[in-house]
Amino acid sequence: MKMVMEGSHAVSHGVLLSRVEVIAAYPITPQTHIVERLSELCASGQLKAKFLKVESEHSAMASCIGASAVGARAFTATSSQGIALMHELLHWASGARLPIVMANVSRALGAPWNIWCDQIDSLSQRDTGWLQFYCESSQEALDTMIQAFKISEKISLPSMVVLDAFYLSHTFEPVDIPDQERVDRFLPPFEPKFRLDPKDAKSFSSLTAPDTFTEMRYRIQQAMESAKSVILEVEREFHKIFGRSYGLVEAYRCEEAELVVVTSGTVTSTCREVIDQYRHEGKRIGLLKIRTFRPFPAEAIRENLRGVPKIAVIDRNLSFGMGGIFAEELRSVLCNEPERPLVFSYVAGLGGRDITQNTLSNVIEYSLEAEQPREDTLWPDLRI
Amino acid sequence: MMPEERINMKRVLPDEEYMISGHLACSGCGATLAMRYTLKAIGERVIIVLPASCWSMIAGVFPYSSLRVPVYHVAFETAASTATGVKAGLEMKGDRTTTVLAWAGDGGTFDIGLQALSGAAERNEDFIYVCYDNEAYMNTGIQRSSATPLLTWTTTTPFQQTKAEAKKDIMEIMAAHRIPYAATASIAFPEDLFHKMKKAKEIKGFRFVHILSSCPTGWRVPSQLSIKVSRLAVLTRIFPLYEIENGERYFINLKPEFRSVKEYLELQGRFSHLTEEEMEVIQMNVEKNWQRLLKKAEV
Numbered sequence: 112m113k114m115v116m117e118g119s120h121a122v123s124h125g126v127l128l129s130r131v132e133v134i135a136a137y138p139i140t141p142q143t144h145i146v147e148r149l150s151e152l153c154a155s156g157q158l159k160a161k162f163l164k165v166e167s168e169h170s171a172m173a174s175c176i177g178a179s180a181v182g183a184r185a186f187t188a189t190s191s192q193g194i195a196l197m198h199e200l201l202h203w204a205s206g207a208r209l210p211i212v213m214a215n216v217s218r219a220l221g222a223p224w225n226i227w228c229d230q231i232d233s234l235s236q237r238d239t240g241w242l243q244f245y246c247e248s249s250q251e252a253l254d255t256m257i258q259a260f261k262i263s264e265k266i267s268l269p270s271m272v273v274l275d276a277f278y279l280s281h282t283f284e285p286v287d288i289p290d291q292e293r294v295d296r297f298l299p300p301f302e303p304k305f306r307l308d309p310k311d312a313k314s315f316s317s318l319t320a321p322d323t324f325t326e327m328r329y330r331i332q333q334a335m336e337s338a339k340s341v342i343l344e345v346e347r348e349f350h351k352i353f354g355r356s357y358g359l360v361e362a363y364r365c366e367e368a369e370l371v372v373v374t375s376g377t378v379t380s381t382c383r384e385v386i387d388q389y390r391h392e393g394k395r396i397g398l399l400k401i402r403t404f405r406p407f408p409a410e411a412i413r414e415n416l417r418g419v420p421k422i423a424v425i426d427r428n429l430s431f432g433m434g435g436i437f438a439e440e441l442r443s444v445l446c447n448e449p450e451r452p453l454v455f456s457y458v459a460g461l462g463g464r465d466i467t468q469n470t471l472s473n474v475i476e477y478s479l480e481a482e483q484p485r486e487d488t489l490w491p492d493l494r495i
Numbered sequence: 496m497m498p499e500e501r502i503n504m505k506r507v508l509p510d511e512e513y514m515i516s517g518h519l520a521c522s523g524c525g526a527t528l529a530m531r532y533t534l535k536a537i538g539e540r541v542i543i544v545l546p547a548s549c550w551s552m553i554a555g556v557f558p559y560s561s562l563r564v565p566v567y568h569v570a571f572e573t574a575a576s577t578a579t580g581v582k583a584g585l586e587m588k589g590d591r592t593t594t595v596l597a598w599a600g601d602g603g604t605f606d607i608g609l610q611a612l613s614g615a616a617e618r619n620e621d622f623i624y625v626c627y628d629n630e631a632y633m634n635t636g637i638q639r640s641s642a643t644p645l646l647t648w649t650t651t652t653p654f655q656q657t658k659a660e661a662k663k664d665i666m667e668i669m670a671a672h673r674i675p676y677a678a679t680a681s682i683a684f685p686e687d688l689f690h691k692m693k694k695a696k697e698i699k700g701f702r703f704v705h706i707l708s709s710c711p712t713g714w715r716v717p718s719q720l721s722i723k724v725s726r727l728a729v730l731t732r733i734f735p736l737y738e739i740e741n742g743e744r745y746f747i748n749l750k751p752e753f754r755s756v757k758e759y760l761e762l763q764g765r766f767s768h769l770t771e772e773e774m775e776v777i778q779m780n781v782e783k784n785w786q787r788l789l790k791k792a793e794v
Contacts, residue, residue, distance in 0.1 A: 132587040135580060161583040166614030170576035173569065173611065177544065177580025180567055183587045185580070203570055307565050307581065309540045309593040314560040316568040323557060 112288050118279040119144035121249040121286050122188065122214045122272070125256025127158045128294040129212075132183040132301075135163040135174035137193060140226050141276045142216045145188045168193035172200040172211075179209040180315065182306040184260065186211070190276065191218040191232045198236065201269075205240025205331060207316055210263030210270075210301070212256065213241075217376070218276040219462040227463020228276040230376065230428035234404070234436045240331055242270040242338055243404040245375040249284040254355055257289070261298050261345050266334045275427075277463065278377040289353050297352050335406045342403060359408035362415045364390055365397030370478055371416060371452070373399045373424040375437060378466045382425070385471045396475055401437060409444040416445065422452045423478040425471075427460040434458065434488035455484045459492045466492070507686045513538035518561035520553040523718025525709035525725060527553060528682040529627045530562075530598070533706075536692030537623070538564055541594045542585075544578040546608065547571040548600035549634045549710075550627070572607040574599040575615035578622045594696055595622035601642035602632045605663050616672035619700045623692075626665065626703070629710035637713040644733075645780065646773050648765045649713075657768065661780065666705060666739065673742035675700040679734065681707050683726035687736060687748055707734045715764020727759040732785045737792070745792040756781055 116124075122145045126134070134153070136146040152158035161178075165171045168189050175185040189197065194215050204211050219229035233243060244259065246252040252274055259270040274280050307315070319327065342359060350356040364386055365371055374382050379400045389396040399415055399422075401408070416422060426435025433439055438456035445451040455478045460466040474491050478484075513534035520527045526549055534541070543566045545551060551568060555561045569577045578597040585593055599608055604626040612624065631649045632638040639649040641663040652658040669677040676698050680688040688706065695702040709725045711718045728734040729749065733756060736748040756778050760766040769777075 133580060133583045135583075161587055163579055163583055164618070165576060165579070166610060166617070169572070170579070170611050170614055173573035173576035174580030174583065176569070176573075177567070177577040177582075178584035178587075179580075181542075181581055181584035181588060183584035185584070199570060200573070307542050307567055309542055309565060309590075312560070312563050312565055314554065314557075314562070314566040314568070317554060317557045317560065317566070318552065319557045 112290070113285050114288060115283050116249065116286050117144055117281055117283055118249040118252055118274050119281065120148050121253040122256055122274065123148035123152065124288055125253040126186050127152055128289060128291060129257050129260045129298055130184065130300070131158070131160050131186040133161050133163065133175070133178035133185045134187065135165050135171040135178070135185070136187050137165055137168045137171050137189070139168070139190045139193045141218060141280045142188045142190045142193070142214070144280065145214055145216070168196045169200060172197040172204065175211045176200065176204055176207065176209060179211050180207070180307045182301060182303050184301045186213065188214040188216070190216040191220055194232050194236060195220060198239070201236050201239035201241055204269045208267040210260070210267055212259045212263055212269065213271045214256065214274065215271050216274050216276050216280045225462040226276065228278055228427065228460065229462050230426070230436070233271060233273045234428050236271070237405060237436070240268060240335070241405060242268060243273060244270065245273045245402055245404060246279060247377055247379045247400065249279065249286045250355070251357055252279065253286055253288070254349065254353070255357070257294055257298060258345055258349055262338065262341055264301055265341050265345070266338050268331065268334050268338065273376070275377040293352050297348060338406045339408060339410070357402055359403045360411045360415060361400040361402065363398040363400065365399065365415060365419070367395050368397035368419055369395050370421045370423060370475065371397045371399050371419050372471070372475065373401060373422050373437065373441065375401045375404070376427065378425055378427065378460065381466060381468060382471055385468050385475070389475065404437070407440050407444065412441065412444055413448055416452055417448070417450055419452045421455060421478055423455045423457060423474050425466065425474070426456065426458050427466070429458050429461060453483070455481070455489065456487060457489045457491050459490070464492055508532065508535050508689055511535065511538070513563045515561055515563065517555070517559070518553045519555060520549070521712045521718070523709070523711040523721035524549070524553070525682045525707070525721055526550060526627045526629065528685070529625070529688070529706045529708050532682070532685045532688045533596070533625060533692050534564065536689050537594050537596065537696045540592060541596050542567065542581055544569055544574055544581055544595065544597045546574040546599050546603045547634070548603055549629070550598060550600070552634065571603055572611055574603055574608050575611040575620070575624060578624070579615050579618070579620045582620060582622050597622060597624040599624070599626055600634070601626060601628040601630060602640045605641045605665055613672065616669060616674050616701045616703070619674065621699055621701070623695050623702045623704065625706060627706045627708040629708045629713060630662070631713050633710050633713045646769060646777065648768060654768050669703045670739045670742040672701070674703060675741055676738070677703040677705070678738040679705045679707070679736055681725050681729050681734065681736060682709065683722050683729060684736060691738070713765070715767070716762055720762055724759065724762050727762070730754050731756045731759045732781050733759060735785065735788055737788065745788065745794070747788065747792045
C-alpha cells in the first residue's frame, strides 16, 4: 500500500511491521515523531509491545539490553546527545551479542547547540560493534528497519539505521508499506540461542580474564565480517518478496568514470541529479553511495573503484584533528591497492548547512582540475 | 522479634541453598549473607540483574558462577533500567511469575544509579530492587559514597578530612516516590530479612529493600565480628529496621532500648579517629533520626 509519509513515520511503520516487543525511548529532536507514532500504535493496540517511557537515553539502551537478554525483540530511537549518552551501553550491547535495532536521526553534537543534519553522532559510535546503515530515502529507511532485525538476529550484533535529521526524518515521500503477512514470512520471531531463563542458571558477561577475552572480541569481528555476506543474502530474500534491495554500496553511472563522487545519506539524491547533468554533457562522472558504514564494505569499494583515477568524498561530519570520517576509512581500505584513486576529501553540510547542486558542482570541478588536492581536507562551503 | 530470644534459624529459613561455596568474597562479608538469605526467600524463580559492585566479583570469574540462579552482569548505573527491560521482556514472553531482582551496592544505588532508580520507582516498575549497603565504594578500594556516614574514614575521606556530610536518606527518597513497599533489613536479623523478602515477592510494583551489609575490609573490623557489628547497628538505632507502605505508612519492626552508639563505633577501625565530641554528635543525630522515625510511625 502506497502512502505519503514522513521519514520518521516510515521508521515507525518498519518497527510495527517487525513486531517489536519492547520499545524503550526518550525524546530528542528530531527523533520525536518516530516515538510519538509508536506511542500511538502501542496505545491503540495495533502494535503489541511494551513502550517504556524511560528517564534518559542511557536508560533506554539499558532497558533494551534487559529486554533483548530475555529474548524480546527490542527497539529504540535517538539522536545526537542521546546516542552520545548511550555510548557506554552501545559497547555493552554488542559485547553482549544482543540484536537490538535502533534508529538514529543524525544530528550535530553540541557545543554549541545545533539540531540539524550532521553525521558525527552516529559516526562517533563507529567502534562500538553496531552495524550502521545510512539511508537515502523513506522507503529505504522502512525497508532497512525490517531487514536490520533479520540481519542482527542472524549474526547476534545490534544495528543502527541512520536517517539524516530533517532532510529525511521530516520530509514527506511516497512509501510502499509492505503488508504484514509478507513481512511475517520474511522475518520470523526472534529465537535467541542464549537467553536469560529462570530455569537455566547461567551467568552473562561476568569478569573475563585476559586469557579468554581476545577470542570473544575476535568472534565479534568475525560476525562483522560475515555481516557483509549476510546483508546481501538477506537483501536477496527481501528483493524476492518485496522487489527492492539496496546493497552495501550502490554504484551510479560509474562506467569508465574519471571521477567518482562518494556520498552517504540524502546528499546522494542531490548528487544523482548533478551526475546526470554531467553525464548529459558527456563528462564521465560517477557516484558511489556507501550504505553500510559498519561493516565497512572494503571489498565492494575496492571493486567499484578499481581503475578510477580520482574520488571526491563528501563527508557531512568531521573528526577534529583528522578530517572527514568516510574519507579516512576509504583511504584506509585503498592504501594497499596497487591501483588506487587519488582521494579528494571534502567536509561540507555540517550542522544542517545545505549541500546544494552548486556545492557539488564546485567539488567536481575542483577535483577534475587539480592534480593533487591542495589540502588533506577541503571545505567547499566554508564562508571564511 | 526480640533479639534476646534464641530462635533456631533452621526452623524459619528453608534449607535450600541458591549460593554455593567457592565464591570470591572476603571472609566475614555481609553481602554474602544478604544474598544467601534473600535467595532463600525468592530464589526459586528469579533473574538477578547485577551491576558493578563487590557482588560482580563475589559471583565468580568466567566461566564460574557461585549462584544457582541466572545472573545478568550490567554496567554500573543500570541496575534499575536494565531490570525494567528484563521485566518488560518477560511479560511480553508471557512470563508473569519470574521475580526480577536488581542487586546493587550503595554506590550503584545512592549515587551513579540514582537516576535509573528514581525513574523505575516513579514508573512503579514491577521488580524488587535490593541495595546491599556497605557504606562506601568497597569494590574499588573503600572510596566514599553518599551512603558513607558522617565523620567516617574512607580512602577519599582520609583522617585529616573525614566525611563531612550525613548519610543520604535513601528510604525517604523511595518513600517520596510513593512506591508500594520499602524496607530496611539486616544480616544480623535473618528471619526479619527473610520475611520481608517473602512479603516483597507477593507485592506488585516497585519494591525497595535496603540491607546494611557489613564489610570487615572497609569498616576495619575483624571478620568474626561482622555479624555482631551488624546487630549493634540496629540495636543502637543507627540502622533501624522498618517498613514503609505506599510512602506513607511506617512500621518499625524493632524498638530497641537505648544503647550508646559508642559500642558500635568502637568496634570499627573506620571510626578509630573519633573524638568524644564527634561521637556525641553522632549520638545526637541518631536520636534525632530515631525521633523522626517514631513520629512517622505514629501517624
